[in-house]
Structures are given as structure tokens and as C-alpha cells.
Amino acid sequence: MLVASGRIDMFRGFFARMIIELIALDGMMASGLAITADLVETANRLRGQAGRTRLFSLRLSGAGAGAAGVFLNLAVAEADAPPADLVVVPGLGFATPDALAAGLARPDVQAAGARLAAAVGGGAEVAAACSSVFLLAAAGLLDGRRATTSWWLAPVFARMHPQVRLDPDALVVRDGPVTTAGAAMAQMDLMLQVVARHGGPGLAQDCARLLLLDQRSSQARYMAPGFMAAADDRIARAEAWARARLDQPFTAAEMAAAAGLAPRTFARRMARATGLSPVGFIQRLRLERATELRETTRLSMEEIAARVGYADASTLRRLMRRVGAAGRRG
Incomplete structure (x- = not known):
């Protein structure tokens, strides 16, 4: 049995549960949603094995929340729900510049961008991976900040958002309340960082061992x-x-x-x-x-x-x- 370890973990049980809101949109890669849910649940189970309370509470929002809720067995956020501490958007699945432009113009995608801006305005953290990083930039949340995105979309991103300090080699970048990640499977690395930040590095390491996840820091080697x-x-x-x-x-x-x-x-x-x-x-x-x-x-x-x-x-x-x-x- 794996038990969350590390000196920082000793103090986490005294804090309130962190509310994570996962935005689900039509056409989004199911893997990004599932990775987020699986890592959060694994972290909570490991804490339970150690006799501690669950650290994370996960809920869904967005136009695709209903279908995703059935798939992931997660509750959809109610209108009067308490504010989230972290709002996460996995990769949208837009693989080409044309698909990206069309997708960003969708009303549900624009609504998600507004939700992210409102979250930061309310004091929450936000995170996005892959093409969803464009949502953060369009909302003005990356102005003057360092960020990353999918390596094959990096040239497009740099042209569209020169005000952002783009690091296309980086796998995960945190700058203030905003965290960005590279290509779709970097959602895993993003969530491991969230677990480490709020549950301690020992808990994140145990999650990685249990799920056979490699520790990575760069997407440079994957660039084609x-x-x-x-x-x-x-x-x-x-x-x-x-x-x-x-x-x-x-x-x-x-x-x-x-x-x-x-x-x-x-x-x-x-x-x-x-x-x-x-x-x-x-x-x-x-x-x-x-x-x-x-x-x-x-x-x-x-x-x-x-x-x-x-x-x-x-x-x-x-x-x-x-x-x-x-x-x-x-």
C-alpha cells in the first residue's frame, strides 16, 4: 500500500478541501477529462489510506458537463455552488490553425474563456493545456506572463499573442495564478503539479508511482x-x-x-x-x-x-x- 509521504504533507489535513472545477466542452479530448478525474481521485484515496481527509473536491461545468458527468461519474456545478479554488480546462482537440480559429469562435468556448477570467478576478487559480491555452490568452490572462502550449501550435500562438512570453519547450509553466501545459497528455503533468503544490511533493510522487507516470519537465524531445x-x-x-x-x-x-x-x-x-x-x-x-x-x-x-x-x-x-x-x- 502506498502512503502519501513528505514533511509538507503532515500539515495538509488541517486545511479546507480544495474545490477544482473542470470545464468540459463538446469535442474536447476525453483523455484530458479522465486524467484530471483519475489523478484527483488517486490523491484523495492515498490520503484516505493514510487516515487523512480528502484534499480535493472535483466538479464539472461547461457546455459538455452533462455528458462528461455521466462518463466520469462527477457532479455538475450548481448555480449557487461555492466558488472554485482552481478552474481547469483540458485540451480542446483543435489540431490545426483553421480548426483552432473556428473553435475559438464558438459561443461555448468563448463562455469558457469568460469563466476563466471571472475565476481569476475572484481570486482563484486557473489552468489549461494544449489548445485551451489560447483561451487564457484571448481572455487577457497571459499578458506579460510566461506560458507554454502544444509544440505544434507554438508558432501560431506566438503570432497571435506576442504579448505572452512563450516557452514552447516547457511542459508545464506556472506564472502567478495561471498554469499552462503543453500538448494534450501534458494534462497529466499539470495535475501532478497541482497535487504537489496543494498536497505536497510526497503525495504527487506516490500518485505517479501508483499510476506509472514518468516525471517529465520538457516537451522538446517530442517535437517533430x-x-x-x-x-x-x-x-x-x-x-x-x-x-x-x-x-x-x-x-x-x-x-x-x-x-x-x-x-x-x-x-x-x-x-x-x-x-x-x-x-x-x-x-x-x-x-x-x-x-x-x-x-x-x-x-x-x-x-x-x-x-x-x-x-x-x-x-x-x-x-x-x-x-x-x-x-x-x-
Whole structure:
């Protein structure tokens, strides 16, 4: 039996239960809702095993709350319910810029944004993952703040909300009363942070062990440069050219020529499509291939470095550690 541990946990039982409001909207990824409910329930059960009171109370709101309530066996917030301490919006499931624009214009989505703004105005915390981070930005809750979002939506977010200090590599970012998370499954990491903050790190660690959840801090290793490059046919052409010669040294200017673009035009279009500089994009391609070789072959790091254009294996190791892609062999 796992029991929540840690010195901080000793004092949590004296505090009132934290009310978490989970906004459910039509089309939202069910996994984000379920992850939130499962982590909250796991934390409460572990406290019960330790002879302590339940720390969290979870309820639903939003246009999709009725259906989600049946699915998750959760109560829907009543109009006269006490105010929430934390309002959470999992990923909305908008995978493309066009789908995002259409989704953000929906009345139920705009109502959710207003709910988040009202929550912060009333002294509550708010949190969002994936494309739902755009709701926080549209409500003005991220102005001047540091935030993250899904890595493939980061270029779109940066263009739409230049007033936000975006960190696309980060998995979870907390700035004041606002917490943001990366791609959809980062909802798990977001909720683990909530549990750690309000129940102590020991409780969060026990939840992670019980549910077999890895501790992560960055989404950089999951970024697929080819996925982002596909947004621009010239950048996609340059990407294909580069992939064919990753074992060779080449410059950003040569890559621009392969795309049929002047270097400055190439750099602008690269940034718009991927959020990266040409040099940064080349590095991502090399690291992606190196990680694949590291995880699927028995090649030494020296051999892998040579295959992805690095003369020095120590340089490759350092870069892989920086993005959390050192990788253990299976």
C-alpha cells in the first residue's frame, strides 16, 4: 500500500478541501477529462489510506458537463455552488490553425474563456493545456506572463499573442495564478503539479508511482520538425533536402537555396512555419534522427554522431541532455 509521504504533507489535513472545477466542452479530448478525474481521485484515496481527509473536491461545468458527468461519474456545478479554488480546462482537440480559429469562435468556448477570467478576478487559480491555452490568452490572462502550449501550435500562438512570453519547450509553466501545459497528455503533468503544490511533493510522487507516470519537465524531445514544416511547401522542400544529407555538414544558406528562397525570406518563412531559426531547425532534425538511432539501434554514440553530422559525440550528448532526449536503450 502506498502512503502519501513528505514533511509538507503532515500539515495538509488541517486545511479546507480544495474545490477544482473542470470545464468540459463538446469535442474536447476525453483523455484530458479522465486524467484530471483519475489523478484527483488517486490523491484523495492515498490520503484516505493514510487516515487523512480528502484534499480535493472535483466538479464539472461547461457546455459538455452533462455528458462528461455521466462518463466520469462527477457532479455538475450548481448555480449557487461555492466558488472554485482552481478552474481547469483540458485540451480542446483543435489540431490545426483553421480548426483552432473556428473553435475559438464558438459561443461555448468563448463562455469558457469568460469563466476563466471571472475565476481569476475572484481570486482563484486557473489552468489549461494544449489548445485551451489560447483561451487564457484571448481572455487577457497571459499578458506579460510566461506560458507554454502544444509544440505544434507554438508558432501560431506566438503570432497571435506576442504579448505572452512563450516557452514552447516547457511542459508545464506556472506564472502567478495561471498554469499552462503543453500538448494534450501534458494534462497529466499539470495535475501532478497541482497535487504537489496543494498536497505536497510526497503525495504527487506516490500518485505517479501508483499510476506509472514518468516525471517529465520538457516537451522538446517530442517535437517533430517535419510536422511543422508541412505548413509551408517551400519549408517542406528544404526539410526533405536536409533529411537526405543529415550525415553531412551544410549551412542554412544551402538549405535556403534548396527551397528556392533568399536566405532572409527563408528565415522568415521558417520562423512562421516552425517557430525556429534555420539553424535551430537543422539542429532539431539532427537530434530527432539521433534519438531515433539511439532508441532503435545498438550503434555507439560516436557512430550515431557521425550519422547525423556531428564530428564530436560529446557535443551530441550535451544537446540530447538539454532537450531530455538522452534515451535509454530498450
